[in-house]
Amino acid sequence: MNKKAIVIGVSAGGIEALKIVLNKLRINMDYAIIIVIHINNKGRGLANIFGDINQFIVKEACDKENVSEGTIYFAPPNYHLSIEEDYTFSLSIEEKVNYSRPSVDVLFNSAAEVYMDDLVGIILTGANSDGEIGLKRVSELGGKCIVQDPKEAFFDTMPLAAIKSVENCKVIKLSEINKFINELGD
Amino acid sequence: MDEKELLKIQNIEMKLLIEAISLKYGYDYSDYTKSHLKRRLIRRMSLENYTSITQLTEKVLYDKDMFEQVFWDLSINVTEMFRFPKFFKDLREHVIPILKTYPTINIWHAGCSTGEEVLSTAILLEEEDLLNRTTIYATDINKKVLETAKEGIYSIDNIKKWTKNYQESGGVKSFSDYYTAKYDHVIFDSNLLENVTFLEHNLVTDQKFIDTNLIICRNVMIYFNVKLQRKVINLFEESLIPSGFLGIGSKESLNTSSTDSKFINVTTDTKIYKKHVGY
């Protein structure tokens, strides 16, 4: 069976949004969930915040680590995160992309080229347009694209930019994204 | 043509470009991480308004300047003084006391970029009264960054961040004691670099050149695949004296759990290892 993944890009207002999206997800999933969030947190902060809200293993992605299904990964603050063709992570500290490091575009572009049809790209609230190019790449290579309804988003810049670049993306509310992920395996 | 087909072709073109660089210029990037190479090469391709990697390959083969440009693109030089201050704090607390037991000390900074990391170590050694019996070998694949490193002159823009890092690393003086500010630049005390030898050294192809007490190689091996990482770690192991130390980046790993690992972690929050004797 092909490996599958969900990539999520989110910026300002992201913690609250992710709490809804990741809430009580089922664990019998055959997807890895990989998240870029633009906030400067220290150490294991993110994994701790999200470790309790479902049964997934939640961790920071490590360099050269295998991407495993049933696990939620966060990009470490200050590093770009990409996926290699052998389904491992790699980190980089080159200059910021779209004023961001980690950058959503970097993750999405690399994941799109590896997972192709077996990828879901999700863009949530955010005050910049990082993710616009990456989501387009996900769509071009056969992946599914989902964007948080801008009317509901804390900041609508990122969702609006994503919707503009991927016309056939699914635009839904956070609670529906949560449901969508849960029903993916069925 | 559909995007998947184009992607396949582009990946072939990438391999050919890497091969061309290796055949023509002798730099072998085949074991660098692919996503990293691809991102940098595609970026260069679009900056030059080329429509394919093949166009870039042609240019690289016929025009040395374009090769230099690509070489520069692939060498990520982002660095800072006392980057990840805890690393230097741990060096001070766990490694320095042991270095003090040696009459002379060799330190190797591999992938030193523009030299901020080397100066950080030199300052630490100065404060611990070790600088005058230490030789630091600072190496990089990229000649141009070594030129900057030799000068010890940097833009003043970063000084606030660097001062904060210095303080967090357990520095005992005022950071401004180590440099003079001139216009928009800071010039570091040249005594700090007196015992530093800067050398071009390529971790992919060059051999051991020194026996050393401590090797610092941070944020270089993240650009290498596991196979090349292993090779480089072997080179480090060969170059370290028994009970020598190896410090790597906070997000890098040595995979010490594997049974043939010669290293044990001597700190808890940082990646500082000791080569163990015996076995």
Ligand SMILES: C[S@@+](CC[C@H](N)C(=O)[O-])C[C@H]1O[C@@H](n2cnc3c(N)ncnc32)[C@H](O)[C@@H]1O
């Ligand atoms: C991101 S910098 C790290 C600088 C510094 N060590 C630090 O952590 O702040 C990476 C450096 O590794 C160098 N490098 C890349 N490949 C190399 C190789 N094969 N051999 C030696 N140096 C290499 C690059 O030229 C660059 O200066």
